[in-house]
Amino acid sequence: MRILKLLCLSIAFISFNAMAQEQEPQKSGHTNQNKFKQLYDEFATPNMYRTGSGAPGPAYYQQQADYKMDLEINDETAVLSGYETITYTNNSPDELTYLWVQLDQNVRAKDSPSKDINSSTVRPAQSASRFTSSYMSESFDGGFNIESVTSTDGKTLAHTINQTMMRVELPKAMKTGDQFSFNIKWWYQINNHVTDGGRSGYELFPDGNRNYVIAQFYPRMAVYNDVEGWQNSQFWGRDEFALPFGNFEVNITVPADHLLDGTGVLMNRKDVFSKEMMKRYEKAKKSFKEPIVISTQAEAEARETGRSKKKKTWKLYAENVRDFGFATSRKYIWDMMAVKLGDRDVMAVSLYSKEGNPLWEQWSTKAVASTLKSYSRMTFDYPYHKAISVHARRQGMEYPMICWNYGRPDENGNYDDRTKYGMMSVIIHEVGHNFFPMIVNSDERQWTWMDEGLNTFMQYVAEQDFGEWYPGALSKGDATYPSRRGPAKNITRYMGGNQDRIAPIMTKGLNTYQFGNNAYGKPATALNILRETVMGRELFDYAFKEYTHRWMFKHPTPEDFFRTMEDASAFDLDWYWRGWFYTTDWVDIGLKDVKKYYVSSEPNQYAKNYAASNNRNVEDLNWVYLVEEGSDEFDEKLRQGTSADNSPTLKEYMMDNFSAEERKTIKQPKYFYDITFEKPGGLVMPIIVEFTYADGTTKTETYPAQIWRYNDNEVSKAIASVKEIVSIKVDPNLETADIDTTNNSWPREVKESDFDKFKNKVKG
Numbered sequence: 001m002r003i004l005k006l007l008c009l010s011i012a013f014i015s016f017n018a019m020a021q022e023q024e025p026q027k028s029g030h031t032n033q034n035k036f037k038q039l040y041d042e043f044a045t046p047n048m049y050r051t052g053s054g055a056p057g058p059a060y061y062q063q064q065a066d067y068k069m070d071l072e073i074n075d076e077t078a079v080l081s082g083y084e085t086i087t088y089t090n091n092s093p094d095e096l097t098y099l100w101v102q103l104d105q106n107v108r109a110k111d112s113p114s115k116d117i118n119s120s121t122v123r124p125a126q127s128a129s130r131f132t133s134s135y136m137s138e139s140f141d142g143g144f145n146i147e148s149v150t151s152t153d154g155k156t157l158a159h160t161i162n163q164t165m166m167r168v169e170l171p172k173a174m175k176t177g178d179q180f181s182f183n184i185k186w187w188y189q190i191n192n193h194v195t196d197g198g199r200s201g202y203e204l205f206p207d208g209n210r211n212y213v214i215a216q217f218y219p220r221m222a223v224y225n226d227v228e229g230w231q232n233s234q235f236w237g238r239d240e241f242a243l244p245f246g247n248f249e250v251n252i253t254v255p256a257d258h259l260l261d262g263t264g265v266l267m268n269r270k271d272v273f274s275k276e277m278m279k280r281y282e283k284a285k286k287s288f289k290e291p292i293v294i295s296t297q298a299e300a301e302a303r304e305t306g307r308s309k310k311k312k313t314w315k316l317y318a319e320n321v322r323d324f325g326f327a328t329s330r331k332y333i334w335d336m337m338a339v340k341l342g343d344r345d346v347m348a349v350s351l352y353s354k355e356g357n358p359l360w361e362q363w364s365t366k367a368v369a370s371t372l373k374s375y376s377r378m379t380f381d382y383p384y385h386k387a388i389s390v391h392a393r394r395q396g397m398e399y400p401m402i403c404w405n406y407g408r409p410d411e412n413g414n415y416d417d418r419t420k421y422g423m424m425s426v427i428i429h430e431v432g433h434n435f436f437p438m439i440v441n442s443d444e445r446q447w448t449w450m451d452e453g454l455n456t457f458m459q460y461v462a463e464q465d466f467g468e469w470y471p472g473a474l475s476k477g478d479a480t481y482p483s484r485r486g487p488a489k490n491i492t493r494y495m496g497g498n499q500d501r502i503a504p505i506m507t508k509g510l511n512t513y514q515f516g517n518n519a520y521g522k523p524a525t526a527l528n529i530l531r532e533t534v535m536g537r538e539l540f541d542y543a544f545k546e547y548t549h550r551w552m553f554k555h556p557t558p559e560d561f562f563r564t565m566e567d568a569s570a571f572d573l574d575w576y577w578r579g580w581f582y583t584t585d586w587v588d589i590g591l592k593d594v595k596k597y598y599v600s601s602e603p604n605q606y607a608k609n610y611a612a613s614n615n616r617n618v619e620d621l622n623w624v625y626l627v628e629e630g631s632d633e634f635d636e637k638l639r640q641g642t643s644a645d646n647s648p649t650l651k652e653y654m655m656d657n658f659s660a661e662e663r664k665t666i667k668q669p670k671y672f673y674d675i676t677f678e679k680p681g682g683l684v685m686p687i688i689v690e691f692t693y694a695d696g697t698t699k700t701e702t703y704p705a706q707i708w709r710y711n712d713n714e715v716s717k718a719i720a721s722v723k724e725i726v727s728i729k730v731d732p733n734l735e736t737a738d739i740d741t742t743n744n745s746w747p748r749e750v751k752e753s754d755f756d757k758f759k760n761k762v763k764g
């Protein structure tokens with residue numbers, strides 16, 4: 001208990017600092033601009049649908065949209081046609097008089113205004129292909145042709161198309177619990193995604209073969225919920241999708257020599273697989289280490305020389321998915337392996353044409369398997385029965401159970417590290433999207449970061465796992481997987497960049513600048529820093545997992561995420577969300593000044609001033625005095641002896657209050673430092689400081705971010721040390737995304753100037 005009394009000494013010292021720090025009084029009133037102000041003004045008020053804890057509330061509801069579809073691809077004309085029946089269930093408490101259906105393909109309609117929302121200028125020089133596509137060729141017409149919208153009794157339903165949204169009038173208003181079924185007959189011209197762009201379409205090969213990757217291809221129900229009402233914000237091409245969950249029964253007719261896979265369980269495998277494929281498939285279900293090839297490259301090469309006139313129908317059934325996608329070609333090689341997740345076996349699957357080899361046969365399916373394991377550990381066991389990675393040139397796009405990925409060797413099968421890691425990373429990323437947003441079903445149209453940011457954060461975790469679990473995947477010289485996004489130091493250039501070209505993360509996807517950094521890189525890094533530096537893995541991982549469990553197969557909002565992370569961890573993170581997600585502020589924390597003090601027996605100027613202004617005799621104060629090294633009051637002798645040796649007052653106090661035994665063990669600091677930290681950056685962050693002592697040892701201290709709550713520009717810390725400190729470094733491991741590290745060291749690290757470099761070079 002008595003040890004506490006020693007604290008009085010340091011309190012006197014700290015108040016001395018506080019006085020020095022006092023600022024000019026403000027001359028006008030102000031509103032609360034404190035960086036730790038709670039987010040009540042920014043957040044939606046909790047209610048019965050969404051609670052203050054960030055969980056779904058007792059009145060939470062979501063709509064359901066079930067689909068039955070018959071589809072056919074005409075491989076000669078590249079036309080996709082479909083007849084679908086949508087059964088919509090109104091689980092909301094609201095009465096609905098119309099439904100909104102998304103017609104995403106209309107973004108490629110001839111008269112779509114999507115091309116005109118970006119400003120353009122004449123390029124003084126450009127390639128001939130760019131010139132012709134910009135100024136000479138007719139734009140491709142890939143919009144929907146809606147042939148009919150009918151009720152189940154065949155009557156036409158009134159409908160209005162506004163760009164990519166179609167309003168269907170209900171014959172009778174839908175009340176809570178009502179179901180309504182209707183049919184849409186449609187077709188569209190499939191785009192060449194390599195030349196015309198887009199997230200789906202076909203790649204055309206010189207021999208006329210096409211690899212089709214088909215998605216957002218059918219009229220899809222829009223989301224109706226407590227947050228947006230109808231989410232019928234137009235699709236302009238970049239911002240992705242918002243979709244309700246439902247069950248899909250889909251029959252897809254393609255040429256008989258095609259292979260096909262897509263969202264859902266293949267219901268007629270025996271009809272569409274050869275006997276040999278069935279045998280291999282049974283083997284694959286028991287292969288947990290290596291993929292088993294279901295259809296070989298030699299078989300694919302034999303198929304692609306023919307053009308079957310016959311047709312085959314593949315039947316897929318999917319439960320509780322928010323979307324449906326499929327891939328088909330006669331060129332596909334097909335392999336798969338099993339992954340154990342909890343007590344279930346899930347199939348990791350790849351489809352690729354020979355152009356992807358040898359890279360794809362080596363790494364695609366293993367990357368899928370590894371991703372499922374990593375994500376399942378951090379969230380929930382992957383609930384679907386398979387995850388497919390399809391090779392598609394220049395694509396990186398996700399759908400439930402299936403995704404398209406780039407990464408292609410040259411014609412001779414050679415590839416560099418960039419291609420290899422790029423391919424592995426995109427597979428990890430797109431397979432990861434099964435979790436965000438396919439299952440944790442956030443609104444991509446509104447908040448790109450909620451799926452891309454969370455997913456890119458998880459991609460980083462999964463990439464590191466992949467490098468560890470499959471060391472053979474790493475290139476020579478790489479001890480760990482070289483992740484592009486996630487590490488703090490990789491985001492500093494963006495965050496410290498031109499403010500005119502940056503938007504806060506909390507910006508609608510369509511309106512962000514630097515899409516990749518805004519919606520992927522920065523939120524992923526923010527979460528990584530939150531996990532590694534602010535909260536620690538244990539508390540972060542628990543809260544992150546809680547969020548995924550609360551919102552799996554539901555529709556979360558940003559607040560649901562922010563609130564859950566606090567609710568499950570007892571970390572007040574409003575300051576973190578405010579700074580990282582609602583502003584474009586950056587991190588820059590540095591050392592402004594370091595002063596060193598020793599204990600002295602002589603009353604110093606501070607004590608003399610105090611005595612004079614309080615009408616007291618300075619000799620009567622009997623304080624412990626500290627004098628700054630190098631000041632007029634400093635005496636070289638003070639470097640000798642202990643603090644008690646230099647202060648009779650302290651010595652006497654110790655004699656009176658501590659036993660001989662205690663005096664032997666008590667720490668007697670000899671060196672005192674007054675450290676002033678500055679914060680030119682707007683973000684408040686913990687201050688991580690590494691002290692290096694004269695004996696070569698180091699110690700790291702972390703001061704919580706809350707240290708900035710009274711002064712956003714500079715704060716000080718008094719350090720009492722037994723050992724002499726020879727250098728101090730802020731953020732020594734570059735974990736806070738500090739954009740300017742030139743002010744992070746004491747003594748200042750003198751950077752070799754260009755002139756010195758030149759001089760040394762000449763000398764050397």
Ligand SMILES: [Zn+2]
Nearest residue numbers: 429433452455
């Ligand atoms: Zn993504």
